[in-house]
Amino acid sequence: MDVAIIQDSIPRLLHGTVITVELTAASVAIGLCLAVPLALMRTYRNPLLWMPVYGFNFYFRGTPLLVQIFLVYYGSGQFQEFLTQIGLWTFFREAWFCAVLTLTLNTAAYTSEILRGGIEAIPFGEIEAARACGMSGSLLRRRIILPKAFRLAWPAYTNEVVFLLQATSLVSIITIMDITGVARMVASRSFAFYELYITAALFYLILVYGILFVFRKVEYRLSGHLRSPSLNTSEYINL
Amino acid sequence: MFDIKGYGWLLLEGVQLTVLVGVFSMVIAILLGLVGALGKLSGSRIARAAAGAYTTIIRGVPELVMILLVYYGVPTLIQDIFDANIDFNPFAAGIATIGFIYGAFSTEVFRGSYLAVSRGQIEAAKAAGMNRILLFRRILLPQMWRFALPGLGNVWMVLIKATALVSVIQLPELMRNADIASRSTRLPFTCYFTASLIYLLLTVVSMSIQQRAEAWANRGVRRA
Numbered sequence: 001m002d003v004a005i006i007q008d009s010i011p012r013l014l015h016g017t018v019i020t021v022e023l024t025a026a027s028v029a030i031g032l033c034l035a036v037p038l039a040l041m042r043t044y045r046n047p048l049l050w051m052p053v054y055g056f057n058f059y060f061r062g063t064p065l066l067v068q069i070f071l072v073y074y075g076s077g078q079f080q081e082f083l084t085q086i087g088l089w090t091f092f093r094e095a096w097f098c099a100v101l102t103l104t105l106n107t108a109a110y111t112s113e114i115l116r117g118g119i120e121a122i123p124f125g126e127i128e129a130a131r132a133c134g135m136s137g138s139l140l141r142r143r144i145i146l147p148k149a150f151r152l153a154w155p156a157y158t159n160e161v162v163f164l165l166q167a168t169s170l171v172s173i174i175t176i177m178d179i180t181g182v183a184r185m186v187a188s189r190s191f192a193f194y195e196l197y198i199t200a201a202l203f204y205l206i207l208v209y210g211i212l213f214v215f216r217k218v219e220y221r222l223s224g225h226l227r228s229p230s231l232n233t234s235e236y237i238n239l
Numbered sequence: 240m241f242d243i244k245g246y247g248w249l250l251l252e253g254v255q256l257t258v259l260v261g262v263f264s265m266v267i268a269i270l271l272g273l274v275g276a277l278g279k280l281s282g283s284r285i286a287r288a289a290a291g292a293y294t295t296i297i298r299g300v301p302e303l304v305m306i307l308l309v310y311y312g313v314p315t316l317i318q319d320i321f322d323a324n325i326d327f328n329p330f331a332a333g334i335a336t337i338g339f340i341y342g343a344f345s346t347e348v349f350r351g352s353y354l355a356v357s358r359g360q361i362e363a364a365k366a367a368g369m370n371r372i373l374l375f376r377r378i379l380l381p382q383m384w385r386f387a388l389p390g391l392g393n394v395w396m397v398l399i400k401a402t403a404l405v406s407v408i409q410l411p412e413l414m415r416n417a418d419i420a421s422r423s424t425r426l427p428f429t430c431y432f433t434a435s436l437i438y439l440l441l442t443v444v445s446m447s448i449q450q451r452a453e454a455w456a457n458r459g460v461r462r463a
Contacts, residue, residue, distance in 0.1 A: 064403035079428065191315065193316075
């Protein structure tokens with residue numbers, strides 16, 4: 001065990017942590033913005049609306065993320081001339097752009113299916129009640145369906161964010177220096193393989209359980225109206 | 240269309256290894272899952288803590304890091320401790336790691352399916368004089384399978400996609416061969432897209448098998 005190498009690599013691993021967190025945050029944020037309209041489209045009866053989303057989700061959920069990343073990063077090279085012509089090659093040349101693009105599309109597919117599950121789990125009575133109050137269309141979606149769907153989907157969405165954080169480790173294969181990338185580089189130079197990979201694993205463990213902690217707090221807040229008041233109101237009984 | 244300048248066969252060869260890695264890892268995952276669930280539900284505090292640590296750590300570490308740790312890290316660790324040289328073969332390292340990771344996920348599946356068996360039946364079996372092994376074999380296992388099938392199907396679906404990661408340790412499965420083909424043909428998009436369609440096909444086939452298995456497992460259940 002070479003402790004000195006671990007100590008020396010910690011500043012670089014911390015820098016890698018910043019990259020990992022940035023990648024995760026960017027993909028989660030953009031992916032969520034894409035997932036909401038996708039999930040709504042998925043619930044319409046019109047096949048022109050739900051079928052493209054179904055195909056998109058099916059492809060991105062049915063193939064490994066690694067293939068998707070390679071498809072975007074290396075695959076775009078096959079269309080270099082065309083992409084240069086329309087001025088997009090400067091983006092596709094960058095590993096960072098390809099990573100965020102792929103991770104975003106991937107998480108959008110998973111998140112929209114999670115949200116769809118939430119939308120379909122809404123008790124019909126609530127929608128009926130909203131209709132009886134005169135809400136319909138976008139007002140119904142904005143006020144009743146989406147907030148409720150988010151609340152129902154939150155635990156599953158927590159898992160998706162954790163999986164995405166772990167999935168960002170794949171970008172190390174396309175030369176990005178995230179936690180895994182730094183660990184791989186330092187390990188291959190110093191031959192301190194298990195020291196570095198165990199340290200990297202610890203970094204991920206801390207991040208994952210940090211995210212879980214925050215998301216559980218949010219879940220607790222979101223479900224306040226569902227908790228039985230008698231559980232933590234002993235002072236009322238004493239009155 | 241599937242020829243890809245004569246490299247199509249390379250992908251087809253890779254599929255065989257992908258499926259092989261998937262099946263072997265799944266077997267390991269199921270065995271570890273049963274052991275893990277036994278640990279989580281056991282009366283012994285040590286067994287519960289060990290199973291808890293196993294699932295907690297595995298679910299918090301990316302698969303890629305685990306694969307690198309096992310393939311590159313474990314031999315150097317053994318070298319440091321025992322001063323012995325061992326070399327892992329990528330196939331063994333791949334199935335061991337993937338089986339180990341998805342064993343944690345199947346632990347949760349089996350734990351849930353054990354809890355889904357109604358308490359009354361276990362009580363009845365005990366009242367009928369069955370010992371623990373007989374109770375497990377005759378009452379628990381046949382029903383746990385049924386409750387576990389949907390969850391295990393999901394584990395398999397994720398697992399078969401995770402096998403793409405063992406391409407990192409140079410095991411010539413579908414992903415690795417697509418990589419080789421894309422370098423030789425200079426048609427990266429065609430090669431990776433074909434590979435992705437093959438993965439999609441594997442998913443579709445798995446889904447239909449899962450549906451049939453579930454229908455078969457639930458054939459004795461009365462439906463309203």
